[in-house]
Amino acid sequence: MFHKEGQKIILITFLLVLISVLAAHFFIEINWLKLLVQITALVFLIIVLQFFRNPKRKVIRNFDDILAPVDGKVVVIEEVEEKEYFKDKRIQVSIFMSPINVHVTRYPVSGAIVFSKYHPGKYLVAWHPKASEENERTTIVLKTPKFGEILYRQIAGALAKRIVNYAVVGESAQQGEDAGFIKFGSRVDLFLPLDCAITVKLNQKVVGAKTCIASLAIKDEDR
Template identity: 75%
Template sequence: MFHKEGQKIIIFTFFLVVAAVLAAQYYIDLEWARYTVQLAALFILIAILQFFRNPKRLVTPNFDDILAPVDGKVVVIEEVYEPEYFKEKRRQVSIFMSPVNVHVTRYPASGTITYSKYHPGKYLVAWHPKSSTENERTTVILHTPKFGEIGYRQIAGAMARRIVNYAEEGEQVAQGEDAGFIKFGSRVDLLLPLNCNITVKLNQKVVGAKTCIASFRPEDDQ
């Protein structure tokens, strides 16, 4: 299954590759050169199909857990001051996506969207410390039953030049549902309450809608 955001690119690439393969067959006499061009064209098509894949992830919503919104590697776990919405300290967990990761963004929790805003910006490499506040990005806030308000931020990287965000204020969403897409490399920051229990470690690989990022502490509900 492929993500709908890739349909036009996939179709365009398919016809371009077919044209390249046929042109090489008819116009390149040297066998090694012809095969090189044809294999390169097929490799490009496979890479595009791989990038826009959208594996089905079945999720039973769990109010006690925050799930990874994307596939990738945990590159930041720290306490930060969040100036855009919360205007207070938050636990930030950042996940970096390489071009080979699935780039579908999924809602990390069930709840109501209370804030959704797009910010134009720079295209610093996604692991740059200032990418969270200076790069092109979207910020989404969810009100959840157990954690209160949590946030996530889609951040464009040096290669990513297109952020797709489906979150609309006032909308009720379910954990694991499709929340958007970031094309060609990027990062997602989770902004969580200070008292939540972080369940991942730095450099750990995570899977969107499967890996638990943080859990609710029962004593916090007392």
């Protein structure tokens, strides 16, 4: 299954590939060159199709866990000052998506959407330290029953030129549901309460709507 954000691009790519294959067949007489053009066109189609794939995932919703919003690799786990919304210290967990990852963004928790803002910006490489504050991005805040408010930020990378965000203030989010899409290489930052327990490690590969990023910390009185 393919994401709806890719339907137009997939259609255009299919038509261009079809034209290229037919043109090579009728107008190129050198067999190896004809085959090379046709194979290159088909490989390009496969790359576009795999980029916009949208695998269905069965989500077991849990108010005690924060799930990965995207597929990718954890590249940052650190305590930082979140300057846009909270203006205080939070734990930042950043997930980098390469062009071969699924690029669907999914809600990491269930809750009320209380903030959703788009920021135009630069296109620094997604792992650049300033990408979270200077690149094209969207910031979304969800109010949850147990974690309070958590923030996630979709960040465009050097190749990504368009971020799609479905979060609308006043509506409710369901953990694991489609929250948007980022085209080509990019990353998502999570800003979490200091007292939550991080359950992933640096360089760990995570799966959107499946991997637990953080859970409620166990207090001494609860043991």
